[in-house]
Amino acid sequence: MVVHMPNFSPISIEHIADAVGQEVTIRGWLRQRRSSGKIHFLVIRDGTGEIQGVVNKATVEPEQFERSAQLTQESSVMITGTPRAEPRATSGYELDVHTITIVQLAEPFPIQPKEHSVGFLMEHRHLWLRSRRQHAVLRIRHEIIRACRDFFDDRDFTLIDTPIFTPNACEGTTTLFQTQYFDQTAYLAQSGQLYSEASAAAFGKVYCFGPTFRAEKSKTRRHLMEFWMVEPEMAFAELVDAMDLAEGLLKMVVERVLDRRQSELKILERDVSKLEVVVPPLPRVTYEEAITVLKEKGVAIEFGDDFGGDDETVLASSFDKPVIVHRYPASIKAFYMEPDPEAPNLALCMDVLAPEGYGEIIGGGQRIHNYDTLLARIKEHRLPEEAFRWYLDLRKYGSVPHAGFGMGIERVVAWICGLEHVRETIPFPRMLYTLYP
RNA sequence: UCCUCGGUAGCUCAGCUGGUAGAGCGUUCGGCUGUUAACCGAAUGGUCGCAGGUUCGAGUCCUGCCCGGGGAGCCA
Numbered sequence: 001m002v003v004h005m006p007n008f009s010p011i012s013i014e015h016i017a018d019a020v021g022q023e024v025t026i027r028g029w030l031r032q033r034r035s036s037g038k039i040h041f042l043v044i045r046d047g048t049g050e051i052q053g054v055v056n057k058a059t060v061e062p063e064q065f066e067r068s069a070q071l072t073q074e075s076s077v078m079i080t081g082t083p084r085a086e087p088r089a090t091s092g093y094e095l096d097v098h099t100i101t102i103v104q105l106a107e108p109f110p111i112q113p114k115e116h117s118v119g120f121l122m123e124h125r126h127l128w129l130r131s132r133r134q135h136a137v138l139r140i141r142h143e144i145i146r147a148c149r150d151f152f153d154d155r156d157f158t159l160i161d162t163p164i165f166t167p168n169a170c171e172g173t174t175t176l177f178q179t180q181y182f183d184q185t186a187y188l189a190q191s192g193q194l195y196s197e198a199s200a201a202a203f204g205k206v207y208c209f210g211p212t213f214r215a216e217k218s219k220t221r222r223h224l225m226e227f228w229m230v231e232p233e234m235a236f237a238e239l240v241d242a243m244d245l246a247e248g249l250l251k252m253v254v255e256r257v258l259d260r261r262q263s264e265l266k267i268l269e270r271d272v273s274k275l276e277v278v279v280p281p282l283p284r285v286t287y288e289e290a291i292t293v294l295k296e297k298g299v300a301i302e303f304g305d306d307f308g309g310d311d312e313t314v315l316a317s318s319f320d321k322p323v324i325v326h327r328y329p330a331s332i333k334a335f336y337m338e339p340d341p342e343a344p345n346l347a348l349c350m351d352v353l354a355p356e357g358y359g360e361i362i363g364g365g366q367r368i369h370n371y372d373t374l375l376a377r378i379k380e381h382r383l384p385e386e387a388f389r390w391y392l393d394l395r396k397y398g399s400v401p402h403a404g405f406g407m408g409i410e411r412v413v414a415w416i417c418g419l420e421h422v423r424e425t426i427p428f429p430r431m432l433y434t435l436y437p
Numbered sequence: 438u439c440c441u442c443g444g445u446a447g448c449u450c451a452g453c454u455g456g457u458a459g460a461g462c463g464u465u466c467g468g469c470u471g472u473u474a475a476c477c478g479a480a481u482g483g484u485c486g487c488a489g490g491u492u493c494g495a496g497u498c499c500u501g502c503c504c505g506g507g508g509a510g511c512c513a
Contacts, residue, residue, distance in 0.1 A: 036476085037469040056470075088471070108447075113474045114462060115449060119505050175511090191513090216511055217438070229513065308510080351513095360513060408513030422513095434505090 013049035016083045016093050023098070025080045026051070029130070030071050030106075032113060040068045042097065044079060045130070053079055053095040060098065067100045073112075074130070076103040125428060126437045136264035137424050140257055141413045145209075147256040148230045148407070151249050152207045157232060160199035160206045162192030164213075168387035175215040177225075188213035191406060194336075194391055196233035197367060200402050201394055207232040219432050220309070221421040222359050224410060226430035231364075233404030239338075239348040239366040242403040243324055246352055246362050247282050249407065250322055254278045257416055270418040274356065278321045287328040287346070290315055306332045313357040322361070326350040335377040338366040338401070350405070358415035364405020371395035 011024045028046030035041070038057040043050055055068040071077065078101040086094035110124050111131065121128045128134055152159070165179075165186045176187040192208040199206040209230045216223070232249075234241060254275050257265070265272055285293070294301050297314055301307075306328075307315065316323055327340055330347040337347035349365030368374045374395055378388055385392075413425035423429040428437065 032474080034472045034475055035469085036472055039470045039472080041472050041475090043473085052473080054471080058470080088473090090473070108464065110447075112448065112463060115474095117449075117506080119444095120448070122505095212513080214512070218509095218511065219506095220508070220510095220512095223512075227513065306511090309508095363513065406513065411513060 010078070013044070013046045013051050016049070016051055016095075020083050020085060020093070023080060023082050025078055026095070027078045027103075028076070030073060030075045030077060032073060033068070033071055035069070040065070042068060042071065042079070044077065044095075047135075049091065050132075051083070051091055051093055051095050052089050053081060053097040055097045055100075059096075064097070064099055067102060068097070070105065071100075071102070072106045073109040074106040074127075076106070077101060078103060122423070122429075122431075122434065123436070129427060132267055134424065136261075136267040137413065137417050137419065138427060139264050140261050140268075140417055141409070141425055143257050143261050144253050144413055144416065145228075145230075145409065147253045148209070148249065148409075150256075151252045152205075152230075152232060155205070157205040157207045158199075158203040160196065160203060160208055161210055162189065162195035162199075162208045164189050164210065168384060175217075177213045177215045190214055191229070192231050193233065193404065193406065196231055196404060197402060198390070198394055200233040200235045200404070201398065201400070204236075205232070205234050217432055222309070222411060222414075224422055224426065224429055224431060227422075227426065228409040229406045230409065231404060231406040233402060235400050235402045237366075237403040238401055239326065239350065239403055242364050242366065242405050243284065243326065243350055246324065246350070246364070246405055246407070247280050250278065250282070250352070250362075251280055253412065254416065265417075268417050268419075270416075274320075274418075275416065282322055282324055282352075283319050284324045284326060286326055290325050293318055304329055304331065309359060312353050312359050316353040316355050316357065316359075320355060322352050322354050324350050324352050326365075333365075335381040335383065336367050336374065338368050339373070348403075354411065354415040356415065356418075358411060360408075361411045361415065362405050362407045364403070366401060366403040369395060369399045369401050371399070 009025070010027045011019055013026055013028070016024075026044060026046055028044045031043040031045045031050060033040060033042050040055040042053040042055060044053055055065060057065045079095065079097055080099045081095040081097040083093050083095050085092060109127070111121070111127055129138070165181055166189050167186060176190055179186050179188065190212055192210060192212070196206055196208050199208075207230060210228065211226055212229050213226055215225065232245060234245070258272060258275055288303065291301060291303050294311055294315060299311055299314055301311060315325070326349065327343075327346045328349055330337060330339055330345055333347045333349050337349045340346040340348050347365065349363075351360050352362035353359065354361045368377065371392060374392060378385055410422040410425040414422045417425070419425060423431060
């Protein structure tokens, strides 16, 4: 199949403004064709943008006009023509088409420019990715991931990736995907944190960024079975350092998307004023204060209860930016949380709740650095001591206070894009009972 | 695991107290020189999720099962 034309180098549609008046070739797919008898309008997308091509029967070769009449939705094409500014076009530019090369004439495309059910679209996720909305969401996802990496790289964190096959539960509470690792049982990682703690003692400031797996049968708009998490961990750091870091990270992520992805936010019809207010300082409340706020709003909750999805929404709606909630009761948090020296029943932990009901986007805190305290917690939680031998070792050889957190990428993307459901924030979502495509 | 809603044409849906299966979009053909989910005319389209049952007669009523949407718990 020929995809190179001898005399023209292809240009991407996002740079079409630079080529006004010159003959150029674009390579892409036909989003839509409209016809008015002797004039055809071809909407072409190439992954960077879209442009309407005009094929005028009076000015093109008859065989070119015939060819444009045959084109079906999503046919792959190479189109040579001259771009010009056009006030009637939605993108501001149009292409006067001279020649059309059909790379492949597409069969009838399942996804039409009309409403479809979520089930149908998910079944055709591999094709749905071509839509304007999905394209915008995934470009914003990319921008968010790039902002996270830049944030940590700029602050001298070292990227230390953690394993996906693990011998045991990191936290022991959530359900893990079990698999065979030759002749022994292994589990897919639910967090890189414990390994990041080891890395932090070697590199000082580290982060890991990878997929995590939870086999919980959660069926809500906030859950996926496979999702991506960025997890920084810092040696010589305490709870307040983790909170400061989280605040800085969120600031940078939101700033970057507002700065570089305005057109995508517009496609998604996101109310950007809700994002523009996300500037430090973020409100910080203790768990106890949060319980008081909830009680004042009439929520039936008592000190010691964990927040449900609705509680998080009520709490977050009291603020117009993400809110940091810290010092939860140790009893409802993971075993490795450092106890508060001023109130040993509390943990030096924090969660960040996104506004507008998007829920917990960050969870973390300060880790136990004392050997005896950690061993006692492992026993209390009835965790297999042998499996945690290496983790306990970290408390024997130069242990220091250390802290970090994990940020769930899909929830952040859902929040920033203003989406109803996290399933659109990842190219191929893994959901309860849905593994195809 | 529990609660709840749904499954009818390729897609989105309508189908009343049981009585011959419908529309729009798509597709095909024809018309139209500025369309924006174009428009106009014609043609095309069905194992009513599956299996039983009630009935003269079931898309419609009953039972069981399968699949999907939304939510709860749990979590990021």
